[in-house]
Amino acid sequence: MDVNLNNYFNNYENLEVHELMLRDRPRQQAYKRAIESNANLFKDKVVLDVGAGTGILSAFCAKAGAKLVYAVEASNLAEIALKVMEDNGLTPVVKVIHSKIEDFCLPTSAERVDIIISEWMGFYLLHEGMLDSVLFARDKFLKPDGLMFPTECAIYVAPCSVPSRFDDWENVDGVRLTSFSSKLRKQKSNNPEILQISPEELLHSGTLVHWMNLIDTVAQDLNEIIFEDVLAAEKSGKHQGFCIWFECRFPSENYEEAVVLSTAPNSPLTHWKQCVVVLPENACTEIDNNAPISFKMSMRRRSNDHRKYDLEFELLDPYVIEHPVPCDCYMTKFHFIKYT
């Protein structure tokens, strides 16, 4: 993987990456619905699209009634975005700017935009670290009462089974291939894996690791996220890993009706799939329903490459650490009784 900035943008010049994103229906539909259902918020407004790529989100904003859209794109995709705007008759509204957002200037230093839109999310939300650029743009260009699309994000984690890494190999057409699969797992063990986890493979419906409001989050908040919890398994099964996903919420006049782009296992599959930290074979255990699973999770930005994170999980001894109150696990002696 690349560590310097030039390579970072070069990656985005591989058009297949953009093809993958444009073919991601839940992603596209979430942005489209979030914009169209908020047409009143876009009407006659000035929008800044950070990392515009092919410009499709800028086009959605223009079609929703924006007066002016700045589509800022650092890679050569900017040339394509410009042609896309021409092809769609949108050049009067969408101004494509080939620039890093950090080098971009609005026509006057006092000018501010009403809305910032960006699709900056990476695997497990923070991979790629593009959010830093979005927060930079917010601080420099957004009006005090301006809107962010999306406006809230949350990261979730759940213990899970990962049969594709273990059980599938016990019997491959009558042949035991576990010697192969453990090598395969070893080859991949230093990195979280981007896999599809089915809802049935989750041992817990998921717990919130981190929530942020993009209106006031600062980049430093993202340097280190540490989370410790005891979860009670919601069913029995093989605990073979931790599944991480995220959700992004878009602004809405009615919070309950806001468009949410979810990459959870029970949501339609996106190109982000789920991010899975697979346990070493000797740490995998069969667990019962209600068994406590206690762990510490940390996401730390790398000092030598601020776009990457190190993910670490530590399994903790549920007999030693403090449980939340109330805790549903079977170690808990007293339960609150819920009246319904």
Added chain:
Amino acid sequence: MDVNLNNYFNNYENLEVHELMLRDRPRQQAYKRAIESNANLFKDKVVLDVGAGTGILSAFCAKAGAKLVYAVEASNLAEIALKVMEDNGLTPVVKVIHSKIEDFCLPTSAERVDIIISEWMGFYLLHEGMLDSVLFARDKFLKPDGLMFPTECAIYVAPCSVPSRFDDWENVDGVRLTSFSSKLRKQKSNNPEILQISPEELLHSGTLVHWMNLIDTVAQDLNEIIFEDVLAAEKSGKHQGFCIWFECRFPSENYEEAVVLSTAPNSPLTHWKQCVVVLPENACTEIDNNAPISFKMSMRRRSNDHRKYDLEFELLDPYVIEHPVPCDCYMTKFHFIKYT
């Protein structure tokens, strides 16, 4: 892509390649059925598995009753194959040899094997050029009346539409992205693409380009395959490319009941998918049912890398070239009448 031999084998040490192959159900099932349904042919026989990988085909042969299986693997996978044989109690039958087949020797120079099995097929059959090693093994190690698994192969081609490269981009959620898609196509235009083509996208059911019997084919036959034909479109549509696929037939006492591994668009999808040569945009045409499509196709082994081929298509003028007799295209003045 790699041009030297060390890199060629290193690629096979990326275990994800093997994961992909082992998860390819039609591939696995074809070999398993071909072996199991011919258990009488394997009973007490000596088998050579060329490029054994994880050793799964050798295991199938051993379970089908082979007396002895030489599993020859050039990459480090040989170590895994050895463990797989131990895990399955097959070490008395399967001898794993970490060697290139070209360096391998049977215990006595006079010894020969009854059956050679290998999964050597690459994209459009010949990519990777591993067949050369299989033919080498046949000439050196196979008894005169020995069997090859598979024993016959055929390459087919058909004109097709490729909507994923053209039409899908006319309207992406209301935005015309053809400027993006034509750049995308240009980025990929020097290489055939490995795509899934649906049967509905074919404009013709396919014509045989090359057929070979692995019992008597020689490597030189594979240096250059040139094919010229006029096909009558079997439906109207957009001619945007040529789709190439292959079939492999395994030995059987009853030819009609032989197991066939097909990578045709109307067969279950394999990891080979289909190989598509996409036409330049200005060569794409709307064609009518029965319209003649005349072309010359060549597959030429590269002089500097015998594992790779250059694929070339030339569209010919159907008014100039000679049509087959009978020809179903609408230019043909006289038709044979079929009585049913």
